[in-house]
Amino acid sequence: MDAVALAGHALGVPNLVLAMAPPLPPDFSARYAALVERRRLREPLQHITGTTAFRHLDLTVRPGVFVPRPETETVAQVAIDAARALAGASAVASILEPSDPTRSAGAAAVVDSSGAVVDSPGAVVVDLCTGGGAIALSVADEVPGAWVTAVELSPEGVALARGDADRLGLAVRVLTGDVREASLLAELDGAVDVLVSNPPYIPPDAVPIDPEVRDHDPDLALYGGGADGLEVPRAVVRAAVRLLRPGGTFVMEHAEVQAAAVRADVAATGAFTDIHTVVDLTGRDRMVVATRRP
Template structure:
């Protein structure tokens, strides 16, 4: 009697099984992640389950390993080593904040302002404070190549990653500067005092008692990039405001991400400086109040 031959596992079956496993583990985007992990193991950008490729030898073992990592709530971006941000594919590394889709809207406001100034035949200075992996700075640098962009972070790991991402996205324009520095330093970028046209930031802003629920954030994003300091989490955002007062030209634009519950407090903090006008809150992709926008008081306002 011949020995029965077990049918080969198809990609669709493997992904479906992985999606069930991830869903049971509480992963919110289980099927998407299962598919993305399959593409990662196969070394392709994406897979079409309707026309699945033949699986190479060793796929099942490699796939099981990465699915288990995701099951234990390691961020998908850490496992595959990259994420998308606007038109860019960025490297991500453990120890550096993973760029979020909602921050793309913050980048859009900075891009639009830089592009407006270029259309007026100006060469704007754009500063990204607390740059993390460099998403906002690189978005401005690649989408408005005439701009002079400076990215700053207090984390050496973030600075190194931003530089690596910049090398992967070269632009024929003014070279992007990436600096190690603390936004709370009153001498930070002192050579640009009163010269910056756009100051944009996604600073740490979580209060100390608001520990994130998602393990991907709580256990993997660095505390330096999450907690803003002070009882309300706004010590670092207030330092961003102070830097903007010093660095921005008259009429220059401040754009800063914050938590939804901090909208009133960030507007009040901006108003308390006496240095801003047109202070307002803008929504993120989901319509939540997540962004402070204000203009530096002066004669050069549009």
């Protein structure tokens, strides 16, 4: 797969089909060999090509920003399903009770000068620790009418997410912020329908083996803080308690070995019900999902 992707990159062909390959330019062999050498030295394929596929999108990748993983596509799916369900229910309600002032699906949110939601006809979705924005952009792409806010601490990540949102024509509000700040997104307190996050969660003594991760993904996106790596994920849980509306959905990625600990952290808040672990496509415990209590 990498060999074909690198050949396509050298030829400027996004999706190279070998049976229909274009004529090779005279300098192809040298350019291709240079790309292969970079990959042999374990530079991430996505850094070499500058792009990666995530669900239905081709996203930009740059050094200094976490490379989205296929496992996180399943996390995005749960958030997308929850937002879609809300949109569907709201649309039905608007048909049955057209005079009802509650939300209906299909239009963007109305906010005041502080950023607070005044009226949101679609689902209000927040993606914390968004990195380059993969989850937030996918929600905006796949849930019509959703009002999506993405928050990232890294300036490089913020710039990348904003750039892709503009390039793809997706309505995502991208903000710089630290999930550990108690006042983060205070204007949305109690107004969020779906809060999703793929925070850093690796413990300090669990240094990744793969050079592509260890040597190229930024530490800020990998290590979650504290002896167990769950300092930042616990901050995400606290933010979810504050931001989610009653009945809102919480989705957060974690490491396979952290499932029980994360469920316990979510339960300890007393703010959630239906707390459970969802596996990824390989059957590994991948995320916690819970519902905000009334």
